Amino acid sequence: MxxxxxxxxxxxxxxxxxxxxxxxxxxxxxxxxxxxxxxxxxxxxxxxxxxxxxxxxxxxxxxxxxxxxxxxxxxxxLPRGRLSEEIRDVGAVLNRELAAVAEAIDNARKTQSAYGETLSSASARMQDAERPTDLTEIVSTLSTATRKVQRHTSALEKRLESSNREVVRLREHLEQVRRDAMTDALTNLANRKTFDEQLARLCEEAETEGKGLTLAVVDIDHFKRFNDTWGHQTGDQVLRYVASVLGRISRAPRVAARYGGEEFAVIFPGETPGTVEAALNAIREEIGSRSLRRRSTNDDLGAVTISVGFAERRPGETALGVLERADEALYASKRSGRNRVTNAEALAQAAA
Structure with a gap:
């Protein structure tokens, strides 16, 4: 979905x-x-x-x-449908490769077995040989059998080499499929599923290791106006622009994701709230510093602004808990006039 x-x-x-x-x-x-x-x-x-x-x-x-x-x-x-189809295709190719390798190994095994019987027979015949021509015939038989074994061994080696290349290709393809399944196709940021998994994992790590974790939620101001005025294609252009700034500033170990619609999220593992607030303001200022133009007509779209809320995870707090507090801070930014960053902790202190 x-x-x-x-x-x-x-x-x-x-x-x-x-x-x-x-x-x-x-x-x-x-x-x-x-x-x-x-x-x-x-x-x-x-x-x-x-x-x-x-x-x-x-x-x-x-x-x-x-x-x-x-x-x-x-x-x-549907993304999941495409993913399932890709995995089924890779499985079918892999099954064919395994069947071909099994057949090549079976042929080589049969040839080796026949070669062993030929050697045993030749040994018995050599003991009973009375004329040089008998020995010549035995050597010729052994030479023919040896060449046959060599051919099957060579065929097996080529088959294994070819299959190894195909398996490497399939592994790379599956890795790409895995990346696609984790990525939002429009923005190339992590998708919602990946964000949920990463947030849960990083919250567990923060709890276990006693480290800090801060979560920010980002929303594009008046995004519906862009869509209604200029259409979905221009709306997509705005989403990609905001995502490009978020993605560039939010390098690992930070995790930037498209959370849904025009909303994004960034996880800051191990960073202080002061560092996070400075980074978020840098993102906000850079996004608002440019006047965008519509690609198809070069019309001036004006500046894009974002509202941001962030929350530092409290000891024992769940992923859902910190997400809800970051959301509350985001809505506070919206209510206060947009184009600003709000700290959930400062919001709580002001309400106390």
């Missing part, structure tokens, strides 16, 4: 969205299977997106919408 849809399902209109999805499926006479529900979520949430347009085309045609159609759409448009 894309970050945009996940964000919609976590927002205040989540139940209304789910009802619209079910109504749309019922109107199209499509069974509400889990896969169909996910497809229709994308359709209802973003009817002008690639999946939405393709679903509309299929629904206005004469062909029935079947389970096979749903699988085809999932494989092409």
């Amino acid at each position: 894309t970050a945009q849809v996940e964000t919609a399902l976590r927002g205040p209109e989540a139940y209304a969205l789910a009802r619209r999805v079910v109504d749309a499926m019922q109107e199209a006479s499509v069974w509400p299977t889990p896969l169909n529900f996910e497809l229709w979520l994308h359709y209802v949430s973003d009817p002008e997106g690639p999946l939405g347009r393709e679903l509309h085309r299929l629904l206005t045609g004469d062909a029935p919408f079947t389970d096979a159609t749903a699988e085809m759409l999932a494989a092409e448009f």
Whole structure:
């Protein structure tokens, strides 16, 4: 499921969205299977997106919408579907390689076994040989058998070399698939799933090792205005711009992710709140320092600003706890006029 849809399902209109999805499926006479529900979520949430347009085309045609159609759409448009398809393809190639290697090894084993029988037979015949021609015939038989063994051994070596190259290629391909599964396709930052896993892991490490951890949540100000005024393509341009600044400043061990929609998150393991606040203000100032232009028409889009909230993890605090406090600080930045960074701890002290 894309970050945009996940964000919609976590927002205040989540139940209304789910009802619209079910109504749309019922109107199209499509069974509400889990896969169909996910497809229709994308359709209802973003009817002008690639999946939405393709679903509309299929629904206005004469062909029935079947389970096979749903699988085809999932494989092409849903991230998990594409990932599963990639893994299945790699598995099929690997199975073919293993079968070919097994066959080559079996042929070599049979040849070696036959060669051993030939040697035993030749040894017995040599003891009984009475004429030089008998020895010549035995040597010729052994020479032929040896060449056959050499051919099969050479074939096996080539097969193993070829398979080794293919396995290396498959390993590299799977590594790329793994990276794709961890990355938001639009921004090339970590995706929501990777962020959740990393935050949970780093919170555990911070608790075990007694280290500090600070989490920041970043939101693009008035992003809906960009989309409504200039369209989704320009909105995507803005998202990529903000992500590029976040990604460059948030090098490892920091973790920058697209959290959902126009919202991002950055994890700062082992850094003090003062260092984090300085880094976040540097990000905010750099993002707001440029006046963007629409790529297709060169129209002036003006400056982009961000609002930020951050929270230092407290001892014993869960990943969800620190995330909620960072969110509260973000909304405080929004309420205070946007384009600013708010520390959750300072917010709590002010409220006390």
